[in-house]
Amino acid sequence: MERGKARGGSSAAPRSVDVARLAGVSQKTVSRVLNDEPYVSTDVRRRVLEAAEELGYRRNNAARALASGRTRSIGVVTLGTALYGPASLLMGVERVVRDTGYALRVVNTMEGDPAGLAGAVSSLLDQGVDGIVISEPIDDEQSGDETLRVDVPVLVLGAPPPVTAPTVLTAGDGADLMARAATEHLLELGHATVHHLAGPQRWYAARDRQEGWRATLTDHGRDVPQVVEGDWSAASGYRAGRELAGDGDLTAVFAANDDMAIGLIRALTEAGRRVPEDVSVVGFDDIPVAGYVTPPLTTVRQPFDSVAQEGLKRLVHAIENPTADALPSSGPVVDLVVRASTAPPAIRKTPAHRRSTASRSQGDAPGPHL
Known part of the structure; x- marks a missing residue:
């Protein structure tokens, strides 16, 4: 047949x-x-x-929606960006939603968008979605402290904006714990303190990672160096590396993402500061090339797929069982991937040697490409 x-x-x-x-x-x-x-x-x-x-045979979802009062669709609000973290999380959500029998409707926001998060949520509610995923990694300056009011279950990936809904679930938090693991790794190697190359502070993730780094140093009674801020790009990491290379006391840096860490390493290498012999570097995300740069990058791996899978499972349960208790969350997973960019600090240099190193950092001697 x-x-x-x-x-x-x-x-x-x-x-x-x-x-x-x-x-x-x-x-x-x-x-x-x-x-x-x-x-x-x-x-x-x-x-x-x-x-x-x-x-x-394929189920008629339109007919099922009329019978159940649900459209069998889930809306996603996400920042329109090609950055690895947000893009990977959206891909994870898309893969999981396909297996739930729900349709996916995505609304991208842009930095500086006058409508912002509130406008994106309103658009999805107008389409009759049964639940909403908010994967919005930056402050929505237009809404200020105004609370979003949503009449369907909401899953927030990362730091939650002010929102009220029948059910508000969170997943993908714990960046501060991951930053703690990165900073503690460097302290356990014997470094006296750890510098931080932060992401832009409008991003929740950048703030969380900076707070985890700062809290770890404070808890261990270590000096907290001045933060250098980048914009997530390798170019900003390179600029930060040019600035930091002249500090002869610098032995360890935790960068808020891998791209900035890679740019940082390039600048340090050009300035004659070897990684990890002179300066250890830890990144964040574990992007696909992290294990193939020179040296292979120690970093914190983010579990994007598992976050999406667990979060969507809990959201669908809330949609289909509105009077039931929410499914429990398993909590954040910390996965530090140790590679060759970190090592114990070298024997402390003499002041004369530090001055020599600082002088070399101002030159333009070529170094190996990453």
Whole structure:
């Protein structure tokens, strides 16, 4: 029998009644199986699913929406950017949503957008989405402290904006704990303190990582050096590296993302400061090239796929079980990937040697390309 045709040979799209006839069950049983309802035997469920697969039957989600009052769609608000972290998180959400049976509707915001987060959420609510994912990594200056009011469940990835909803779930937080792990790794190697190359402070993630770094140094009674701020790019890391290379006491740097760490290493190398012999460097994200630069970069790996998977599972549960308790969160995962860019500090240099190093840092001697 040709896939997609009922037994009578008709070329019309198969219906649930055709699935029921082939599986030898009632149409109501087909509906219960395809809606994943309980109290259906394993054998009956198998027969129905095999019949649906043989006939090429697809559920009519529009009809289901009319019957259930739900559109079977999830909206996502995300910053329109090609940066690795936000883009990877959105890809993880897209992969997971495909497996839930829900459609995905994405609204991108831009920095400086007058409508901002509130406008994006309003647009999704106008489309009748059943739940919303907010993956907005920056402050929405237009909304200030105004609370967003949403009448569907909300999943926030990262730091939550002020929002009220029937259910507000969070996932993907814990950047401060990851920053602590990076900073503690450097202290455990024997470094007296750790400098920080921060991301732009309008970003929640940049603030969280800076706070984790600062709190770790304070807890250990170490000096807290002045922060150097970048813009997430390798170019800003390079500029910061040119600035930091002249500090002869510098032995360790925690960069808020891998791109800035790579630019930093390039500048240090050009200035005659070897990594890790003279300066250890830790990044954040574990971008695909992190293990292939020179030297391979020690970094904190972000679990984008697992964050998306757990978060969407909890959101769908809240949508489909509005009176039930929220599913518990497993909490943040800290995964420090140790490579060759970190090592114990070298024997402390003499003042004369530090002056010599600082002098060399002002030159333009070429160094190896990363």
